[in-house]
Amino acid sequence: MNTRYSFPSDSLCNSSTTVPYSSSPPATEDRMARNRPAARAGAPSFLIRTAMRISRARWFNFLRRVFHYQNGSRSDLGSNPFNSSTWMTLELLALLVQISIITFTLSISKKESPIWPMRIWIVGYDIGCLLSLLLLYGRYRQLYVSQVDGFSLPDVEQQRSSExxxxxxxxxxxxxxxxxxxxIWFVMGNVWVFDSRFGSFQRAPNLHVLCISLLAxxxxxxxFPFLLFxxxxxxxxxxxxxxxxxxxxGAADKGASDDQISRLPSWRYKRVDSNLEAGNSAPANEDPECCICLAKYKEKEEVRKLPCSHMFHLKCVDQWLRILSCCPLCKQELER
Incomplete structure (x- = not known):
């Protein structure tokens, strides 16, 4: 145990300087003092600053939301991080790029004659991309309708909930x-392209490279889920x-401002009739209790709805958002 004592020196009676005394030898203590700061300076401090920037980046927070969504409940569409505007735009660009490359490759490879029906597989993949575009439009329409309904009256929400x-x-x-x-198409493509009994690269090089690129x-x-894990x-x-x-x-110090909180929709809670709930016409995203205070919603009690469609007590969620600007359930952050 290294205990330190302090006492005034005789030659420095009029001074406030104190001389430390240590049970460790002076040479050993000086060596330890020189080695301690050297172990935490330089490269580790740079790595820590880099880790702080990464942990506060938007893409890192998005990956955390994706991991939470994949390992949690998916009953609410608004809690899906893949339904954000940025991700849907990237998905749209990826689909358009794939469709354009497939169309261009098919137009320049009309004279190629592969042994296995690669052209049929590519056309089927292209049709799947077109159907994905329609599905993406449906997701966008559903999100747009849900955001519009979030600023309407609760009675109007109940009327549209069935549709x-x-x-x-x-x-x-x-x-x-x-x-x-x-x-299924991915498995069939691997069988058709990588079958060693029939070489397709010499007979159809463009189609072969396109198939390998799409399969990759x-x-x-x-x-992606395994890499994220x-x-x-x-x-x-x-x-x-x-x-x-x-x-x-890294993002624990980001609180929402009062202007951000005031822009979120709020209303007086109205209990839904049990007959409507039995007919599945009640809003599916309304919880019977607030997950922050664990108290059930009461009639004419003020509630607030977040952009992810999760609902909480107004006082509870306002206090939460001033500390963390994200949903307590799905961790979706508020738009700044």
């Missing part, structure tokens, strides 16, 4: 069918333990 629930059910069926089609893109898309559950905790900085708390 919205049917449309949402249809969208879920179409998305599931399209995902199943792409999964789909393989990357299918491995590897990043957030393995790499981020390892980096945080090495650097001594929790990257998951």
């Amino acid at each position: 919205d629930s049917r449309f949402s059910h249809l969208m879920n069926k179409c998305r599931t069918s399209l995902e199943l089609f792409f999964a 893109w789909n393989a990357l898309s299918y491995s 590897l990043l957030l559950c393995c790499c981020v905790p390892l980096i945080s333990s090495v650097l001594g900085y929790n990257m998951n708390m």
Whole structure:
């Protein structure tokens, strides 16, 4: 145990200077003092600043929202991070690029004659991209309608809830069918392209390269959940333990302003009739209790709705948003 004492020196009676006394030898203590700051200066400080910038970046927060959504409940469409305007724009650009490349390659490879029906697989993939465009438009329309309804009266929401629930059910069926089609088409493409018994590269080089590129893109898309798990559950905790900085708390100091909170829709809570609930015509995103205070909603009690369609007590969520500008359930941040 290294205990320090302090006492005034005889030669410095009129001075306030104190001389430290240590039980450790002076040479050992000086060596330790020189080594301690050297271990935390230089490169580690640069790495910590880099980790802080990464943890506060928008794309890192988006990946955390995606991981939370994939491992949580998907009953609410608004909690889906893939329904953000930025992601939907990137998805639209990716689909348009794929359709353009496929159309151009098919136009310049009319004389190619592959042994396996690569052209049929490419055309089927192109049709799947066109159907994905229609599904993307349906998602955008559903989000736009839900945002408009968020600023309307609760009675109007109850009238439109039945139509919205049917449309949402249809969208879920179409998305599931399209995902199943792409999964089957991905397996068939691997069989047709990588079959070693029939070489297709010499007979159809353009179609062969296009098929390999599309298969690689789909393989990357299918491995995205695993890569996300590897990043957030393995790499981020390892980096945080090495650097001594929790990257998951990088955005903990971002609170919403009063103007942001006042722009969110609010109203007096009105209990939905049990007959409407039995007919599935009540809004599916209304919770019977506030997840912040764990108290059930009462008649004519002020509630507030966030952009992700989650609803809370007005006082509870306002206090929450002043500390963290994100939804307590799905972690979707407010637009600044």
